[in-house]
Amino acid sequence: MTEALRPCPFCGEAAKEYLWKYHYGCSNESCGGYAANLTLDQWNRRAEPSPNPVQDKIGAEMEAWERGYAAAMQNVLIDGARRMMSGEAEPVQATCTWTRDEGFVVWATACANTFCIGDTPAEDDMRFCCYCGGLVEAINRTGGQR
Ligand SMILES: [Zn+2]
Numbered sequence: 001m002t003e004a005l006r007p008c009p010f011c012g013e014a015a016k017e018y019l020w021k022y023h024y025g026c027s028n029e030s031c032g033g034y035a036a037n038l039t040l041d042q043w044n045r046r047a048e049p050s051p052n053p054v055q056d057k058i059g060a061e062m063e064a065w066e067r068g069y070a071a072a073m074q075n076v077l078i079d080g081a082r083r084m085m086s087g088e089a090e091p092v093q094a095t096c097t098w099t100r101d102e103g104f105v106v107w108a109t110a111c112a113n114t115f116c117i118g119d120t121p122a123e124d125d126m127r128f129c130c131y132c133g134g135l136v137e138a139i140n141r142t143g144g145q146r
């Protein structure tokens with residue numbers, strides 16, 4: 001035998017060879033690795049357990065999410081910049097006037113979109129137009145037909 005047995009990854013105790021030879025596990029009877037029954041290669045090559053597996057998992061998920069988010073944001077920004085430079089998109093307006101007739105739920109925005117809310121934008125704490133980014137100036141026309 002040339003390769004040395006590495007200690008148990010769970011409890012750090014020495015590994016032991018089973019009676020049936022060439023198979024190994026932890027020498028500590030109360031350890032989960034006690035019944036591992038691995039070959040020398042498997043025993044020595046198993047992944048080192050992380051001292052903090054849950055945090056590692058959350059960290060990995062956060063990283064993946066951040067990568068995805070960064071990529072998405074980059075696309076949005078690049079796309080926006082491209083459209084802006086090509087003249088397709090208007091630069092952000094200072095204000096966007098939203099109008100509706102009293103009693104209706106559909107607002108017509110100055111940037112040629114529609115938005116559906118029962119309240120006024122102010123009542124819903126909407127300060128900026130979700131389409132053009134302009135400061136919303138809401139005109140609730142009274143006396144409109146239902
Ligand atoms: Zn062990």
Ligand SMILES: [Zn+2]
Nearest residue numbers: 096111129132
């Ligand atoms: Zn707008």
